[in-house]
Amino acid sequence: AQTVTQSQPEMSVQEAETVTLSCTYDTSENNYYLFWYKQPPSRQMILVIRQEAYKQQNATENRFSVNFQKAAKSFSLKISDSQLGDTAMYFCAFNRGNDNTDKLIFGTGTRLQVFP
């Protein structure tokens, strides 16, 4: 069975600085997708970034980028130029491509606090 591990329950960063959130996963499959979702205090889950396992290039979305290390089964999220609005819970999630469904397996989350 696939598992997703986020080993940092809490992180903090100063505004304008860079922070990296860690995620590792366990799978024996070659075809899968990885996601980072953000959950601000409003509780709404919002997609941050998506990575296809068969693409070697790391995904980026503005200030958010990932370091996808397929052999190491690692999928970390880097937030550059942190802003107060980045304060949220961040969840790493895995989707098994061969399942042909959108079922997600989530990690336990990292709470990020951005302070002025």
Add this chain to the structure above:
Amino acid sequence: NAGVTQTPKFQVLKTGQSMTLQCAQDMNHEYMSWYRQDPGMGLRLIHYSVGAGITDQGEVPNGYNVSRSTTEDFPLRLLSAAPSQTSVYFCASSPRRGAGNIQYFGAGTRLSVL
């Protein structure tokens, strides 16, 4: 621009009561799912549907029923609520069948069972 709408936002039940959490999406998405979020455990899949008339169990289905009579609606039923079902429930949808699609989440329902 509604997206995924969940009702109610908050609910308190007594043990043994039944209720239905509503989920509706206006994006004509084929795939819909229900997750529960508990402290320290992330989100776990309860049930999912790949289209109208088709449902299947996720990781933690016990105590919950679902049906999908229309593309838009995917209600989650608790037949006899238990304190272990105290949680925040999220409904999500994605545009089509298959893997790797971006999912869109509702704002959640916070349920307390006393």
